Amino acid sequence: MFDYLIVGAGFSGAVLAERIATQLNKRVLLIDKRNHIGGNCYDSYNKDGLLVHSYGSRVFHTNDKPIWEYLQNFTEWKTYQHKVVASVEGMLVPIPFNLNSLAQVFPSEFANNLTKKLIDTYGYGQRIPILELLNSSDEDIKFLADFVYNKIYLNYSKKQWGHSPDELDEYVTGRIPIVISRDERHYPDDYQGIPRDGYNKLFKRMLDHPNIKVLLNTDYREVITLNHYSKQIKFLGQLFEGKLIYTAKLDELFDYQFGELPYRTIDFKVHTVNQAHVQDVATINYPNDYAFTRVTETKYITGQIHPQTALIEEYHRQCTRKDIPYYPIPKHENLVIHEQYKELANNFPNLITLGHLADYCYYDMHVAVSMALTKFEQLKNI
Ligand SMILES: Cc1cc2nc3c(=O)[nH]c(=O)nc-3n(C[C@H](O)[C@H](O)[C@H](O)COP(=O)(O)OP(=O)(O)OC[C@H]3O[C@@H](n4cnc5c(N)ncnc54)[C@H](O)[C@@H]3O)c2cc1C
Incomplete structure (x- = not known):
């Protein structure tokens, strides 16, 4: 048949x-x-009528126009630019780490000097893989790279993968950029959105x-x-x-x-909260605190108008044959x-x-x- x-x-x-x-x-x-x-x-409405991405939030983004055009056959899109912050030393710092993050974290004179040095060395608007900065011979740039690596990525990687970045293939760390601009968008792609x-x-x-x-x-x-x-x-x-x-x-x-073949799986804990919004952005990463890796407030992504909101915590762990293999x-x-x-x-x-x-x-x-x-x-x- x-x-x-x-x-x-x-x-x-x-x-x-x-x-x-x-x-x-x-x-x-x-x-x-x-x-x-x-x-x-897959996404669905929970018992409180909130639209939730059932297996963790999904933001569509691409630079590939034909892919974007192909998908227009099946949906209209709601424009959406994803924002993520990391909870570091009591501050919520934009991720990927950029010049605004730098200004927020360090004393102003040091931040200004480092900003100038980064722009002079790499050029404004560049996205430089953290691995390259970690190998820099410049003391200040190396200091910055060590700070970002240790405070933002090291423990996050341990929670997500069960391994520190240096135990994984280099391309994982190679993908992490430091952004030499004030662009706080999580994805820099031309086409971004959520199916309407x-x-x-x-x-x-x-x-x-x-x-x-x-x-x-x-x-x-x-x-x-x-x-x-x-x-x-x-x-x-x-x-x-x-x-x-x-x-x-x-x-x-x-x-x-x-x-x-080993995988990591994720347990999602969804809480409905009786207020319109809780966080200031869609996702907060918690590299160094709590057992979860991040908390996402999907309403920012779906754009749903609702008096309540849903917070989704992600707990990563080793995958067994009964679990969903995510990573x-x-x-x-x-x-x-x-x-x-x-x-x-x-x-x-x-x-x-x-x-x-x-x-x-x-x-x-x-x-x-x-x-x-x-x-x-x-x-x-x-
Ligand atoms: C936590 C997380 C967040 C993500 N966020 C984003 C994002 O924001 N933006 C983005 O672009 N990408 C994101 N992704 C990636 C995105 O989810 C994948 O690109 C996409 O799901 C891949 O589709 P797929 O069809 O290859 O696999 P899947 O979507 O995994 O589909 C595989 C299907 O096979 C089925 N299956 C498995 N075993 C069997 C079996 N024995 N019998 C029958 N059926 C079976 C499963 O049930 C499943 O439905 C994210 C991924 C993860 C894990």
Whole structure:
């Protein structure tokens, strides 16, 4: 009955389902073990009528105009620029650390001199990776980098990853910038926003096509089996000759034969508060205090008008097989195991893998969408 089976109804699976159904006129069965579409980008109203991002807040941002234009097919956008502060020594300091943060944290004469030095050295408006500043031979710049690293990132990393930054692949710390301007936006991208009617509506419109059937509450292992010798795929016990697009975990697909790929999971605690707003910005990071990493007040992001507000605390911990895997742990030894699974997957001619789980890599939403669109272009030509 189906030309394509797709496992996972997050952005990776949903974009491919939409493209295959509308552009190739092929029949797709989209399978997800959760009771909703949208994967980790799902949002819903809580018992108090507050719109909450159920798996942590999601802000869409990209510099890629075609991605932005593609998504216009399914939603209008509410303009939104994300702001984050970190609680450091009793102050709430804008993140990424920028010239305003500098002026807030240090005595004015020192801050002014350092500001001038940063502008003279790197140029106004630059975003310099903290790793580069940590290696600076200039004493003041090194002092600043050490301060930001130790007070803002070190303990946050330990809470988020269970590792300090130097135990992780360099690209994690490499991504953290210090901003040589007064731009306090968390993302500098050209296109930023939130689906006007929420993420769930976006996904519903994306998947609303007669060629797409959605099967929820179903672990793919109940309906799909892989024969590791013949490299054949069976669906409901019958040989399936179409393509299987798989966006879930690769270690699970291959029965953990090379060992388990470690992830971090998050417990979200949501509190409704009887006042219109609590925080001054959407997200406050707590690198050095409390067990949670950050608290997000989603109303800033959704723009919902409501007399109450919801605060979402995030507690990161090691992921077990029963938990939702949010963050792959970027350490060399894990990437080596993933590569072994990838080789097994490549041996199946009818199997296509993608998405942050199958690739064992953190992707922002625009990257997941972009990779799915690229995969579709490749598929078209097979
Ligand atoms: C805490 C957090 C905050 C984030 N914030 C942002 C942000 O602000 N901006 C941004 O651009 N990006 C953000 N991201 C990244 C964003 O969530 C991802 O880019 C996106 O969710 C990737 O989509 P995906 O389809 O690859 O994976 P997912 O959304 O994870 O979808 C995978 C799907 O596979 C299903 N599945 C898994 N196993 C099985 C199984 N055995 N059987 C059936 N189905 C299965 C899952 O239920 C899930 O629905 C954030 C990520 C995290 C973890």
